[in-house]
Amino acid sequence: MDKWRSNESIFGVGGKKGKSTEHLRDAEIALQQGKPSMAQEHLRKAMKADPTNLDALMLQASISSAPTLPALRAIEKTGRKALLETLGPDAFDDDGESVGHYWGLIETRPYIRVLTALRETCAMQNKWAEAVKWAVECLRLCPNDNLGVREYLPLYLIYQKRYLEALSFIMNWIDDEESPERGGIDFQGKSASDYDPTLSGTSGARLRKNIEGGFDSFNIYNGARAAFELYGDCEMSRCFLRTAAKINPYILRRIVGRADIPDDFCRHPRTVDGIDAAIDYLYVGQRSWYTNEKVLDWMNNDRVTSKITRLLCSNPPCGKREATACSYQACSKCKEVVYCSRNCQVSSNVHFGSPQAPTPRRCFLQVAHWKLPGDEGHKKKCKAVVDYQKQMETYSTTPGRAPNQMGDPPSGFPTNLLLDAMKAMGGGGI
Numbered sequence: 001m002d003k004w005r006s007n008e009s010i011f012g013v014g015g016k017k018g019k020s021t022e023h024l025r026d027a028e029i030a031l032q033q034g035k036p037s038m039a040q041e042h043l044r045k046a047m048k049a050d051p052t053n054l055d056a057l058m059l060q061a062s063i064s065s066a067p068t069l070p071a072l073r074a075i076e077k078t079g080r081k082a083l084l085e086t087l088g089p090d091a092f093d094d095d096g097e098s099v100g101h102y103w104g105l106i107e108t109r110p111y112i113r114v115l116t117a118l119r120e121t122c123a124m125q126n127k128w129a130e131a132v133k134w135a136v137e138c139l140r141l142c143p144n145d146n147l148g149v150r151e152y153l154p155l156y157l158i159y160q161k162r163y164l165e166a167l168s169f170i171m172n173w174i175d176d177e178e179s180p181e182r183g184g185i186d187f188q189g190k191s192a193s194d195y196d197p198t199l200s201g202t203s204g205a206r207l208r209k210n211i212e213g214g215f216d217s218f219n220i221y222n223g224a225r226a227a228f229e230l231y232g233d234c235e236m237s238r239c240f241l242r243t244a245a246k247i248n249p250y251i252l253r254r255i256v257g258r259a260d261i262p263d264d265f266c267r268h269p270r271t272v273d274g275i276d277a278a279i280d281y282l283y284v285g286q287r288s289w290y291t292n293e294k295v296l297d298w299m300n301n302d303r304v305t306s307k308i309t310r311l312l313c314s315n316p317p318c319g320k321r322e323a324t325a326c327s328y329q330a331c332s333k334c335k336e337v338v339y340c341s342r343n344c345q346v347s348s349n350v351h352f353g354s355p356q357a358p359t360p361r362r363c364f365l366q367v368a369h370w371k372l373p374g375d376e377g378h379k380k381k382c383k384a385v386v387d388y389q390k391q392m393e394t395y396s397t398t399p400g401r402a403p404n405q406m407g408d409p410p411s412g413f414p415t416n417l418l419l420d421a422m423k424a425m426g427g428g429g430i
């Protein structure tokens with residue numbers, strides 16, 4: 001496990017300065033070179049120089065396998081104690097000076113990384129109640145949620161069938177141009193009648209506008225699920241579902257098609273609501289959709305979303321639509337173009353350059369994420385990949401653009417698949 005988890009893979013900064021961190025860096029390099037015992041040696045020195053170097057403790061706990069929950073809980077205690085000393089005795093008090101401002105206090109960042117690891121590890125082990133606890137703590141300390149916790153908290157609640165709390169949390173975030181107070185964590189104590197599933201009147205119209213304008217597809221999906229569980233097929237649940245399908249169709253198609261569940265997060269730089277975001281959502285959330293067949297029937301039969309989940313055969317003269325999502329075989333190269341039959345695949349040459357070719361983002365990320373075996377012909381010829389590459393170069397040379405956002409790997413980002421893929425394609429422009 002690396003420390004650059006979650007949004008820390010984009011923004012991760014802050015840590016101890018001095019000797020301890022120098023040893024930690026040596027340990028990280030040793031690990032990258034496949035020398036774990038040398039890494040251990042450096043880590044011992046790092047901890048001797050500073051026993052509260054949380055990044056070093058985390059690395060040590062994860063050197064041979066994923067860190068255990070007891071190990072992470074112990075590191076959290078160490079971190080909490082250390083912060084009580086650096087920030088003062090009110091470091092964790094709601095009415096103290098620090099709570100709500102942790103994001104700006106750079107010395108708190110290793111501690112936040114520990115909370116993030118705890119949250120994700122709990123989720124991996126289906127310990128949803130504890131995952132909620134750490135997610136809520138992250139939001140309490142950093143209510144603007146620069147950490148991207150709000151994308152996952154409703155899922156943890158949904159796994160526990162806490163649909164009303166999930167919806168309430170989503171509403172806290174959706175119905176606000178600014179971040180909600182206290183990171184929206186005051187989601188308890190609502191009743192289902194506090195919301196109007198018919199979306200009528202002025203407040204209904206406003207909610208519809210907020211849902212349709214929502215750019216966080218994860219919680220639009222989670223909103224659809226929670227609203228359906230609470231109110232069934234209604235204006236509100238349909239509005240969530242159709243918006244979600246529009247923003248990130250990859251998620252819906254894979255859920256209803258019961259596609260394979262990804263086996264890890266997609267740990268390379270974000271594109272907004274592309275396949276990489278879908279992978280992250282599906283990794284944590286896909287199985288949550290399979291606990292209620294009625295939800296799947298509902299999504300499958302919705303007249304708007306069924307057009308999105310069931311693709312047309314990519315051989316233009318054929319154009320037959322799938323009867324159920326993911327039933328046609330996808331092209332093994334980009335996994336996006338689908339054919340109803342071997343016949344259509346052979347007689348079609350839509351794969352490169354035609355309007356039916358995969359979108360640039362999609363096709364490129366397929367190459368990056370799944371590390372397809374060196375099919376140079378595909379990588380070179382595919383216009384989509386070339387266009388995407390150009391687009392990335394434009395991003396990284398736009399003056400005044402903040403560094404480390406959308407596309408740029410963070411400094412020190414380990415074994416970057418994106419860069420590997422760029423190099424493989426003869427690029428490397430970022």
Ligand SMILES: [Zn+2]
Binds near residue numbers: 314315339
């Ligand atoms: Zn066909």
Ligand SMILES: [Zn+2]
Binds near residue numbers: 333363378
């Ligand atoms: Zn392609």
